[in-house]
Amino acid sequence: xxxxxxxxxxxxxxxxxxxxxxxxxxxxxxxxxxxxxxxxxxxxxxxxxxxxxxxxxxxxxxxxxxxxxxxxxxxxxxxxxxxxxxxxxxxxxxxxxxxxxxxxxxxxxxxxxxxxxxxxxxxxxxxxxxxxxxxxxxxxxxxxxxxxxxxxxxxxxxxxxxxxxxxxxxxxxxxxxxxxxxxxxxxxxxxxxxxxxxxxxxxxxxxxxxxxxxxxxxxxxxxxxxxxxxxxxxxxxxxxxxxxxxxxxxxxxxxxxxxxxxxxxxxxxxxxxxxxxxxxxxxxxxxxxxxxxxxxxxxxxxxxxxxxxxxxxxxxxxxxxxxxxxxxxxxxxxxxxxxxxxxxxxxxxxxxxxxxxxxxxxxxxxxxxxxxxxxxxxxxxxxxxxxxxxxxxxxxxxxxxxxxxxxxxxxxxxxxxxxxxxxxxxxxxxxxxxxxxxxxxxxxxxxxxxxxxxxxxxxxxxxxxxxxxxxxxx
Ligand code: HEM
Numbered sequence: 001x002x003x004x005x006x007x008x009x010x011x012x013x014x015x016x017x018x019x020x021x022x023x024x025x026x027x028x029x030x031x032x033x034x035x036x037x038x039x040x041x042x043x044x045x046x047x048x049x050x051x052x053x054x055x056x057x058x059x060x061x062x063x064x065x066x067x068x069x070x071x072x073x074x075x076x077x078x079x080x081x082x083x084x085x086x087x088x089x090x091x092x093x094x095x096x097x098x099x100x101x102x103x104x105x106x107x108x109x110x111x112x113x114x115x116x117x118x119x120x121x122x123x124x125x126x127x128x129x130x131x132x133x134x135x136x137x138x139x140x141x142x143x144x145x146x147x148x149x150x151x152x153x154x155x156x157x158x159x160x161x162x163x164x165x166x167x168x169x170x171x172x173x174x175x176x177x178x179x180x181x182x183x184x185x186x187x188x189x190x191x192x193x194x195x196x197x198x199x200x201x202x203x204x205x206x207x208x209x210x211x212x213x214x215x216x217x218x219x220x221x222x223x224x225x226x227x228x229x230x231x232x233x234x235x236x237x238x239x240x241x242x243x244x245x246x247x248x249x250x251x252x253x254x255x256x257x258x259x260x261x262x263x264x265x266x267x268x269x270x271x272x273x274x275x276x277x278x279x280x281x282x283x284x285x286x287x288x289x290x291x292x293x294x295x296x297x298x299x300x301x302x303x304x305x306x307x308x309x310x311x312x313x314x315x316x317x318x319x320x321x322x323x324x325x326x327x328x329x330x331x332x333x334x335x336x337x338x339x340x341x342x343x344x345x346x347x348x349x350x351x352x353x354x355x356x357x358x359x360x361x362x363x364x365x366x367x368x369x370x371x372x373x374x375x376x377x378x379x380x381x382x383x384x385x386x387x388x389x390x391x392x393x394x395x396x397x398x399x400x401x402x403x404x405x406x407x408x409x410x411x412x413x414x415x416x417x418x419x420x421x422x423x424x425x426x427x428x429x430x431x432x433x434x435x436x437x438x439x440x441x442x443x444x445x446x447x448x449x450x451x452x453x454x455x456x457x458x459x460x461x462x463x464x465x466x467x468x469x470x471x472x473x474x
Contacts, residue, residue: 028357029109034371036077036084042365044068044077044087052079054458061350061457065089065376075365078374080351082217083113085372086362089379091386091410093363097354097375098410098418103128104360107420110353110372115282117219118209118234121275122282124420131419134279137263137271138423141256144326147426149254150188151326151434157183158438159323165443165471173299174466177292177435179203184431185284190244191255202240208233210289215459234281241277256283283424290348291428293461294414295435297342300463301393303445303470304453308395312338313440322441329433337395339432340405343414345393346461347377352416377413378457386411446470 036046047053056064057080068076069089078087088097097105108116108125116125123134140146161180165171182203186192213230221231241257248258249270261276302309315334324332352375359369367373382390386407388397397404405412415422422428439445447453448468455461 028106028370031370033083033085033355034368036079038368039077039084039086039371042075042077042086043072045072046077046079046084050082052081052084054079054081058458062378062382065379069379075363080374081113083372083374085355085374086365086367087374087376088362089376090363090383091380091408091413094375094377094380094413095408095410095417096362097373098352098413098416098420100418102360104357105354105373106357107131107354109355109357109370112355114214114353115285118213118230119278119282119285121278123279123423124282124286125278133265134275135419135423137260138279140263141259142423142426146254146259147326147430150427151324151430153187154184154431154434155323155325155438157187158435162438162442166473169470169472170448170468171471172466172468174292174296174462177295178288180435181288181292181431182206185287187255189256189280189283189287190241191248191251191253191257192244198240201236205233205236205240206284206288209237210285210460237281238277241280242273245273245276256280286422287424287428289460291431293346293348294339294343294428295432296463296467297346297455297461298339298432298436299445299469300447300453300455300467301342302338303447305393306446308338309440309445312436313444316437316440319437322438324434324437326430329430332433332437334395335433335436336429337398339429339436340398340412340414341393341395344381344387344412345378345391346455346457347381347414348461349414349416350378350457350461351376377416380411380413383411442474444472444474446472 045053047056053064053068065087068078068087074088074090074093076087078085080087088094106127108127111125115122119125123131123138126134157180161176161183186202208229212226213233216225216227216230218225219227221228223229244257245261248255248261251258257280260279261270264270302312312334315332319328319331321328329336354373354375356367356369356371356373360367362373381387384390387404388394396402410417415425415428446469448470451468452464455463
């Protein structure tokens, strides 16, 4: 039974706030999203009926966001997907949402209709104290020793995958890197060295969730609706992971799942299987498309810019080791800057979501309770106030001398910020360096003649045609 009124607390009303934040957090979830009419005082437009600005965003993502900003300012109403809410732009406003010192913004309710539908109990779908409790159990899995162990296994996978380039002149990079990262995820997250016959079925099931389920408009589990196929994929992934849990609890494995399934709550009990599977499947989702998108954009620019590619190669060849581990990754600053630059121009998570828990103000605009809030990291990443020549790929802007990213803490936010800041950031950066180090020492890459450097941003940022590349062994 929903409460009759929303909790009356504003940014300025700290003393009014109920002392029991957990109770408050659970109450706000019973409310539907704020209606578009309740946003009448906010400038902006929804776009076309039902789909809002989605078709325009698919056609030209940043052009559409820039025009919306030019017309309506940093805080404006908008319709994206089936959701209507408020677009929040600029580092200062994003900082308010992400640091959320007043606990005004729910990630769970922001993502309820997207990631939350498919990975409901994952940490991105938990708020406040409950989120902190669940996030804590992940920490062991990202400590130095664990990361060092992962890096050794990952190097083997990269070595085998790159060996398949021998004797070839061309490769389509996107499917290649996705398969590689699928194997990395299986080994590091689940302790599966060889996905074997299940590889294709697991990969297919995940793709059903991402490509069918998450893009479905009608949420009914009946064929031939896309939502049904997404659910079919989800059922396979969940059953598959469920079947591994008992084994991992008694194993000495150094994979993520083996750490996670042995974690206990404060009272010493294990987390439920369903909670564990939500975490484990979300990790895969969070790591897979994001890292592959980042690497695709990086390779696209290196292939387009031979001088830059050679300078990174020189850095890799300068190191004695043919394969680096987590302990060595600081010795590859050039790759780090170039990966950051790829994530600046094409952040893998194009839109971040929150929903207001109570009425508050953002950038001087009154926001009603339960308003869906959209952030676009890539807008901040291209603001001319903070970046010189923002549309140009220029990794050097992240160099010690220039440090352009230092103007505002949230002008560069490809990994988000605050309580939900990407827990896999170091893991993603390590993967990028392990992979690029091996690749640069073995192959030179070029774009096909006539190939245009650009990216489709939605549904997932990706260069055109999966990035066909010309390759040449060194
Ligand atoms: C280039 C690669 C990656 C990018 C750009 C990226 C981006 C992000 C962003 C923007 C968020 C914050 C979402 C929000 O606040 O709404 C996030 C959260 C998260 N990421 Fe990543 N991510 C990447 C790789 C990874 C990897 C490799 C893992 C796992 C090993 C991972 C696991 C997570 C998890 C679990 C969360 C939720 C954290 C929480 O709610 O506390 N990500 N990521």
